[in-house]
Amino acid sequence: MAGSGRKTPPQELQTSQLGQPSREQRNTLTENIQVTAQNADEVFEYLPRYKVLVCKTHRYAVRDLDEHLKRLHKTAIAERRAITSHFADCERIGHAQVTLPPPLEPPFDCLGTPKRAYICEEPECEELSTSRDAIRIHCNKKHDWRSTPDQRTYWHEVWVQTFFNAAGLQRYFTVDYETAFSPRKRGGRVVILDTANSRLGNVVTDWDEIDKKHLKSLAIADREVAKTDHTLWFKRNEWPEHLASSNLRHLSLASRLPGKEDRALQEAVEVNKALIESCVAGLRTLDRETRRWLRSAKLSEPDQRPLARLQNPESQQRYTSYMSRLLCYSLRVLQSQREQETQHDEGIGSASSDESADDRRSEDSVVDEGYGSQAGIDVFKDARRLYPWQGRQRQLLERVQESITYGWIDGAQQEALLQWYESIIFQHVRGETFKSVVLHFLAVLGIHEEEFRLRQANDFSYMLAGVVYCTRVLGAEIILPARERDEQDEADDKRFRQSRDEHLSDGTFSVMSKMLSLLAYGKSIALRHNNAGTMSFSDPALLLSTALLPLQVRSLLSS
Numbered sequence: 001m002a003g004s005g006r007k008t009p010p011q012e013l014q015t016s017q018l019g020q021p022s023r024e025q026r027n028t029l030t031e032n033i034q035v036t037a038q039n040a041d042e043v044f045e046y047l048p049r050y051k052v053l054v055c056k057t058h059r060y061a062v063r064d065l066d067e068h069l070k071r072l073h074k075t076a077i078a079e080r081r082a083i084t085s086h087f088a089d090c091e092r093i094g095h096a097q098v099t100l101p102p103p104l105e106p107p108f109d110c111l112g113t114p115k116r117a118y119i120c121e122e123p124e125c126e127e128l129s130t131s132r133d134a135i136r137i138h139c140n141k142k143h144d145w146r147s148t149p150d151q152r153t154y155w156h157e158v159w160v161q162t163f164f165n166a167a168g169l170q171r172y173f174t175v176d177y178e179t180a181f182s183p184r185k186r187g188g189r190v191v192i193l194d195t196a197n198s199r200l201g202n203v204v205t206d207w208d209e210i211d212k213k214h215l216k217s218l219a220i221a222d223r224e225v226a227k228t229d230h231t232l233w234f235k236r237n238e239w240p241e242h243l244a245s246s247n248l249r250h251l252s253l254a255s256r257l258p259g260k261e262d263r264a265l266q267e268a269v270e271v272n273k274a275l276i277e278s279c280v281a282g283l284r285t286l287d288r289e290t291r292r293w294l295r296s297a298k299l300s301e302p303d304q305r306p307l308a309r310l311q312n313p314e315s316q317q318r319y320t321s322y323m324s325r326l327l328c329y330s331l332r333v334l335q336s337q338r339e340q341e342t343q344h345d346e347g348i349g350s351a352s353s354d355e356s357a358d359d360r361r362s363e364d365s366v367v368d369e370g371y372g373s374q375a376g377i378d379v380f381k382d383a384r385r386l387y388p389w390q391g392r393q394r395q396l397l398e399r400v401q402e403s404i405t406y407g408w409i410d411g412a413q414q415e416a417l418l419q420w421y422e423s424i425i426f427q428h429v430r431g432e433t434f435k436s437v438v439l440h441f442l443a444v445l446g447i448h449e450e451e452f453r454l455r456q457a458n459d460f461s462y463m464l465a466g467v468v469y470c471t472r473v474l475g476a477e478i479i480l481p482a483r484e485r486d487e488q489d490e491a492d493d494k495r496f497r498q499s500r501d502e503h504l505s506d507g508t509f510s511v512m513s514k515m516l517s518l519l520a521y522g523k524s525i526a527l528r529h530n531n532a533g534t535m536s537f538s539d540p541a542l543l544l545s546t547a548l549l550p551l552q553v554r555s556l557l558s559s
């Protein structure tokens with residue numbers, strides 16, 4: 001329906017920050033664009049995945065097409081009928097039934113400029129609001145947070161869009177706006193690994209020169225972070241040592257969610273989503289006692305509350321997206337490893353070809369110097385070096401990749417993925433933390449996606465909480481598969497307790513144990529960090545921005 005290459009509505013029809021065109025814009029619109037059945041595809045875009053029809057001039061999903069055309073486009077009745085029947089085949093569902101897109105995907109062009117919003121930082125909550133006041137009230141009421149000069153906020157800023165715009169119908173979802181679309185990074189589009197046609201030499205790295213220098217200094221600066229770190233957070237997580245002399249930008253990019261063009265990884269993300277959803281669904285039939293043990297961090301004491309589906313479905317999406325990044329990162333590293341091995345197998349005999357000569361050069365060159373080179377930059381070099389393959393993990397991940405490449409049936413794909421998860425979760429690490437894929441990945445996840453610096457404790461704990469939740473849910477399904485629930489008996493309960501004690505509780509040298517203690521440490525540091533803050537409510541910029549907010553809203557409402 002969108003019609004690539006077709007004319008889009010003129011720039012002046014772009015929406016204001018609140019998504020609704022002003023009155024003047026509306027007048028221009030009705031004068032200049034008479035919607036007809038012929039140009040209807042230029043004005044409206046149907047999104048089949050969400051079953052909504054978006055008006056590209058008004059930037060929201062239309063509920064009653066006839067009414068919308070009549071009221072906002074001043075379309076005559078005969079034309080309205082033609083347009084309505086033009087879209088008759090596009091199935092639409094009510095605003096409450098529409099499923100929201102996964103968090104942090106690229107924004108929809110047709111929905112206009114994303115809005116600023118605020119997301120609650122309480123683990124497993126993630127209340128989202130475009131109103132700073134609303135989120136403040138939420139944090140105060142729900143989490144007993146009080147604004148003190150030292151702990152100003154209990155939320156952070158995100159970009160959001162919504163399909164429906166009318167008051168009370170907005171349901172916001174987070175979008176990856178700054179990284180993908182901000183002007184400074186627009187040129188920095190990176191296509192990583194299309195399995196259908198994959199050559200790592202094809203990794204597109206057309207970052208502009210200024211960007212490079214800036215980011216290079218950032219990446220280097222981060223190596224020095226331990227020296228100036230007063231929180232001891234980085235001493236505890238050992239990220240700076242682990243990532244020393246690595247290019248943080250490359251590592252972070254290697255763990256990004258795939259772009260639309262990367263079908264294979266998109267598919268992997270879908271399988272991962274479906275798997276975690278079915279694990280969560282399986283919790284329902286688990287015994288309450290079992291679920292209390294699952295939720296508990298402690299070795300000998302179940303939690304008061306049982307592990308359960310999160311109240312906010314967006315939280316599950318967000319948490320799942322961290323695991324999707326782990327999966328995509330692992331698949332990219334695997335692919336890169338294979339490419340390397342193939343090249344080595346082919347040997348130097350094939351050096352006559354320009355391509356292999358370039359590959360070899362990029363492999364040998366220091367990454368930081370490689371920026372200026374025209375040859376493909378080996379963005380996976382550090383990831384390959386640091387990725388800790390253990391036991392059968394590589395074999396199992398190869399199975400996952402195969403299941404996707406050859407389009408196994410859904411159940412078989414999920415089973416392959418679950419077995420890989422088992423191999424990386426049910427692992428003991430003792431002193432060698434980064435021999436665990438999961439714990440290595442946490443360091444990668446700890447790289448800020450836009451600034452390429454390491455995240456502080458208060459900026460990371462909510463992510464870690466998400467990984468912990470997913471790990472528990474996956475662990476439950478691995479030990480007690482939901483489809484065998486009817487046959488499970490006391491012996492299985494006993495087996496569950498054993499496995500859980502050994503691998504999913506604190507103080508057991510397990511991957512989970514390391515995560516739990518890091519999470520506890522991160523939370524305590526975040527608290528201290530906030531108490532040691534220097535910003536306060538007397539900050540004039542802050543007072544100004546909060547004071548202006550109601551005024552903006554008022555003026556927009558009265559226009």
Ligand SMILES: [Zn+2]
Pocket residue numbers: 055056057058068072073
């Ligand atoms: Zn419209």
Ligand SMILES: [Zn+2]
Pocket residue numbers: 120121122125126127138139142143
């Ligand atoms: Zn909350």
